[in-house]
Amino acid sequence: MSDAWDPPTVLRAAAEWSWVPPDADCVVTDVTLTRWPAWAQGRVVLTGLASARAPEDVLRDAVERARAWGSDTLGVWVSASSAPDLTDLLLSRGALLEDTVDVLARALEQGLREPPERDGRLVVRRVTDVDGLRDADRVDTAVWDQQPMDDDRLAAAARTLLSDDSSEIRVVAYQDGEPVASAGVTLAPAPRPELGTVARLWGAGTVPDRRGRGAYRAVLEERLRLSAAAGASLALVKGRVSTSARLLRRAGFERYGEENYYRLTL
Incomplete structure (x- = not known):
């Protein structure tokens, strides 16, 4: 760092x-x-x-x-x-x-390694149209137990994501042509102007029956490459201790602290 x-x-x-x-x-x-x-x-x-x-x-x-x-x-x-x-x-x-x-972070000014060789069955694509956004939503619905987008929400999300001044990046991993993982990035100003941009990595998830086959790592690598290409100097992510934090540490992220979520009954 x-x-x-x-x-x-x-x-x-x-x-x-x-x-x-x-x-x-x-x-x-x-x-x-x-x-x-x-x-x-x-x-x-x-x-x-x-x-x-x-x-x-x-x-x-x-x-x-x-x-x-x-x-x-x-x-x-x-x-x-x-x-x-x-x-x-x-x-x-x-x-x-x-x-x-x-709280995990990794500097992006260093060169990023090429992704590992895959068998061709796993492909990662940046979302560039409504169909890609719909595929991302299919994954999100399965992973996060949320309602699927209706037409109005899909159209609004597409307008935000695909606008010329969008600060958001979405990617989807496909295995055998089916969407199996999705993830996002938001490019945000760093705490000090001279540090440029922070890539906030969020929402990575793989559908339950396709886990353990490299999809999570694949969408992570693609987001790092796209964030570096967009000029971000730091990749920042909040990884669940019970799941993704371990994988992120193996991918070169360093731990800086932790955040806890409490639920208070009123």
Whole structure:
């Protein structure tokens, strides 16, 4: 990793990253509170916890908003290193730890290795049209237990992804002509202008009956190549400790910290 991308800067880039699904309700102050749409399970999630306010105040306001939205739970993503007081507060109120991700990063100024030889049955393609986006959605529906896109959502997603100024990249892996894995990248400004662009890698998943055959690694390699070609200086990913983090470490990513997801019943 280059000296410019020191651990505090990597963690700052991770803290600036919050996923807001299309069609979500979102309130951004010194934190981000999002009500996901029904197709994405409708949960209310608190992220971006770089607030200088007391944890009690942050949580109180988030709980009030979640209740006003009609939710009986609140999800909270907490950086294990930067918000220990909030973690203690959540646990004292009965919140349950439901997920843990490692914050992983890899510099992209170095040359990337060529992908391993494949038998020709596994092919990775960048999404460049509505048909490719529909294939990605088929995978996402199976992997993430979400509702498939209807025509309106598909058209809106295509307009965003395929626009000339899009900051998003999607790829799909096909095995024997069938879509088996998908993944995305969002190119975002780095915490300091001289560092250029960060490639935020997200949403990688393989349909259950095609796992363990190289599709995950294939979509990872393609995203790294495309991100480097777009000028990104860092690839950043939040990998689940129980699944992808191990694979990402083997692919050259370094661990910088972890984030935990707690669910609080209101």
